[in-house]
Amino acid sequence: MSKPTLNQTIKNRINQALIGLMARYDFHAITITQITQTAGVSRVSFYRNFNSKEDILIKALRGDIEQHFYRTAQSGQLTNHRELFMAIFAFVEQKGDIVDLLYQNDLSHIFLAFIRECCGAKPESDNDTAYHHSLNMGVCFGALDEWIRRGRQGTAAEMADKVAQALAAILAKW
Numbered sequence: 001m002s003k004p005t006l007n008q009t010i011k012n013r014i015n016q017a018l019i020g021l022m023a024r025y026d027f028h029a030i031t032i033t034q035i036t037q038t039a040g041v042s043r044v045s046f047y048r049n050f051n052s053k054e055d056i057l058i059k060a061l062r063g064d065i066e067q068h069f070y071r072t073a074q075s076g077q078l079t080n081h082r083e084l085f086m087a088i089f090a091f092v093e094q095k096g097d098i099v100d101l102l103y104q105n106d107l108s109h110i111f112l113a114f115i116r117e118c119c120g121a122k123p124e125s126d127n128d129t130a131y132h133h134s135l136n137m138g139v140c141f142g143a144l145d146e147w148i149r150r151g152r153q154g155t156a157a158e159m160a161d162k163v164a165q166a167l168a169a170i171l172a173k174w
Contacts, residue, residue: 089156
């Protein structure tokens with residue numbers, strides 16, 4: 001594994017500073033100054049890498065899920081929608097502390113933005129592909145959101161099966 005660059009180290013310090021502050025303070029009360037002071041970086045370094053506090057969280061989750069999906073894909077475990085949903089639920093299980101902080105701070109919209117970015121429609125997609133991705137994203141976020149709000153009861157595999165059962169029931173009545 002390669003050594004992180006100075007810029008990556010700065011991003012990681014900013015991310016960890018925000019997560020640490022969120023464990024003690026309401027997200028909306030945390031200032032950029034508090035984040036930069038806690039991280040030991042300048043405001044210039046902050047704004048070179050992030051547009052906002054929300055951007056820190058979205059980029060951190062995106063980087064983590066890219067690594068998670070790369071490892072999962074390399075192991076040959078992403079061959080259908082069930083496995084994709086299992087991988088996403090497993091990722092949320094691993095990142096439960098950060099996800100819990102988002103929900104405790106009434107920031108589920110950041111989680112939705114993250115889900116939209118990683119599996120929603122892309123501007124370059126044709127309409128059919130865009131609708132397909134949007135439907136997957138909506139189902140994914142809806143199931144994840146409820147699972148998180150209910151305390152993440154059940155494993156990733158159990159949740160993937162519940163999603164499949166719910167979709168089958170919906171299609172049977174379509």
